[in-house]
Amino acid sequence: MKKQTPLGRLLSIYSVLFFIFLYAPVILIVIYSFNSNPINIMIWDGFTLDWYRSVFGLETSLADSSSYIDSTDQLLNALLNSLIVAGSATIIATFLGTSTAVALARYRFKLHSFYRLLLFVPMVMPDIVLGIALLIFFVGAGFTLGNSTIIIGHCTFLTSYVFIVVSARLAGMNPLTESASADLGANEWQTFRRVTLPLILPGVIGGALLSFIISMDDLVITYFISGVDSTTLPVFILGMIRRGIKPEINAIATLMLLFSVVIASAGIYFKSKNTSTP
Amino acid sequence: MKSLSISRKQLMLVALLAPTSLFLLVFFVGPMLIMLTYSFLEPGLYGGVEWHFYHWNYGRVLGWADGFYEEFDTVYLEILLRSVGLAVATVLCTLCICYPVAFWVSTLSAKKKALCIFLMTLPFFASMVVRLYAWVLILRNSGFANQFLEATGLITEPLNLMFSGTAVIIGMVYIFIPFMFLPIYSSVEKLDKNLLQASEDLGATPFTTFRKVIFPLTLPGIVAGCILVFIPSLGNFVVPNILGGAKVLMIGNMIEQQFLYARNWPFGATLSMIIIFMMMIILSIYLYKSAKKQAAL
Incomplete structure (x- = not known):
């Protein structure tokens, strides 16, 4: 298994190629988002920030004909919808997932395995199936498709993710701290509020961050249950890609990647804090 | 005092579980059951449904027509089989790509290992549409791949890379x-490296060591990975939508068409149910096998 052997060297080269395969396509987008060639966006023509300016609706040096974004308002509206949906869904799912995780970790009752199943299934359910089921349900029950239906739809599976993350945190916790709190005269609520919650907080924050990311990125479920004017960012970008490749998409994609990296770093920072405090 | 503390405990339990139970029963279990019901209803002439039992939806998937308006046609069966084929191909490719790299990463120092794991998890956070869009840039006719190949002189005319099963x-x-x-x-991380040494010392060739030691011990990871890739690949509709075009329809695209264009909701629900059935079969085999293994230990 040492690197000196020819096989080991081959393996190293292969693995490095693997990571290049993983990152090169994404890096390509970032590089070409600064390309000033408006006709063929894959032929390098010079450095420009015009696509970014165009995305933000600023004045550019582009001729009017080469400016492609239909309207910056639509893009900003989609971004705003995404943030509203992800924010609300995260709050609700964090609340639901955490309470269920605490209940399952701290109480013994008959329906234990039923609840485990109930929270496992939404996570493995292919998203198109869940999207379709929700669409039939919302239309049948007379909901107007819009931000509220997207929020509900996202919560059905985000709850499971929060549940998993918080459960892992609870499993690594010493249950005696809670018994001690009870022995000292605290009631259930006080124990939860003063002992359990502070201890599981890193898990709760981690679960919330994960939910936020997944919700911001969800395409398939949102695609089916979003209304006419409740397009989220991924759905908007899918529409743009299908209408044709425009240089502005590179700029939007780069901004989204930047956003993801920031959130991911925050998540990993919390995770490292999570493990360093036993 | 004791009864009071029990009832308070129960109250707390109910308070903790009630919101999630209510939410998931109404917005998850409910929709699933409604979809199951829809798959047995007759599609209305102008969209919508007729509320009586109708089993032709399932027959239609296999090619049997309703006997009045349709003829025997295997188009849906073909799309179903193509979806399974593409999903299996995806599983095999990812397996072949990832397996050696996993071994390489496990031989690195702790710090490099952490970096590699970070690099592997980072794509989870990046938007899926953006990552697929990158491949549109690479594969389309005036894209990066064609320009690269033309520049090296391997091809003179751009290849049609997009809108194919390969894409x-x-x-x-x-x-x-x-x-x-x-x-x-x-x-692979859990694999005890001393076993490899032992196998070598006992005279096994590297291939035998792989077949008899490495492969069986890493099989649980392989199976889990295959299931995790197969299930979302099977029902995928975004990738064929962006990279496949109209030529490479998968079951996911068919479901989308039934709902958004053909307005045949019962048939779309039936197709979704077929994905669920296939998923349930795979998961129950997996759970059964792993339960049996646990019992054997």
Whole structure:
């Protein structure tokens, strides 16, 4: 298994190629988002920030004909919808997932395995199936498709993710701290509020961050249950890609990647804090 | 005092579970049951449904027509089989790509290992549409791949790389690689390297060591990875939508068409149910096998 052997060297080269395969396509987008060639966006023509300016609706040096974004308002509206949906869904799912995780970790009752199943299934359910089921349900029950239906739809599976993350945190916790709190005269609520919650907080924050990311990125479920004017960012970008490749998409994609990296770093920072405090 | 504390405990339990129970029963279990019901209803002439039992939806998938308006046609069966084929191809590609890398990562120093794991998890956070869009830039006719090949003189005319089964497989492999890598890596990490030494000392060739020691011990990771990649690949509709075009329809695209264009909701619900059935079969075999293994230990 040492690197000196020819096989080991081959393996190293292969693995490095693997990571290049993983990152090169994404890096390509970032590089070409600064390309000033408006006709063929894959032929390098010079450095420009015009696509970014165009995305933000600023004045550019582009001729009017080469400016492609239909309207910056639509893009900003989609971004705003995404943030509203992800924010609300995260709050609700964090609340639901955490309470269920605490209940399952701290109480013994008959329906234990039923609840485990109930929270496992939404996570493995292919998203198109869940999207379709929700669409039939919302239309049948007379909901107007819009931000509220997207929020509900996202919560059905985000709850499971929060549940998993918080459960892992609870499993690594010493249950005696809670018994001690009870022995000292605290009631259930006080124990939860003063002992359990502070201890599981890193898990709760981690679960919330994960939910936020997944919700911001969800395409398939949102695609089916979003209304006419409740397009989220991924759905908007899918529409743009299908209408044709425009240089502005590179700029939007780069901004989204930047956003993801920031959130991911925050998540990993919390995770490292999570493990360093036993 | 005791009864009071029990009832308070129960109250707390109810308070903790009630919101989630209510929410998931109404917005998850409910919709699933409604979809199951829809798959047995007759589609209305102008969209909507007729509320009586109708089993032709399932027959239609297999090619049997309703006997009045339709003839025997295997188009849906073909699309179903194509979806399974593309999903299997995706699973095999990701497996072959990830397996050696998992071994390489496990030989690195702790710091480099952490970096590699970070690099593997980062794509989870990046938007899926953006990652697929990258492949549109690479594969389309005036894209990066064609320009590169033309520049090297390998081709004179751009190849049609987009809108093919290969493009769909590349796209799915690219977005599902972390799902395969992480479970395999965790089982490779657990593999006791002394066993490899022992096997070698006992005279086994590297191939025998792989077949008799490495492969069986990493099998749980392989199986988990395969399931995690197969299920989302099977029902995928985004990748064929972006990279496959109209030529490479998968079951997911068919479901979309039934709902958004053909307005045949019962048939779309039936197709969704078929995905669920296939998923349930795979998961129950998996759970059954792992339960049997646990019992054997």
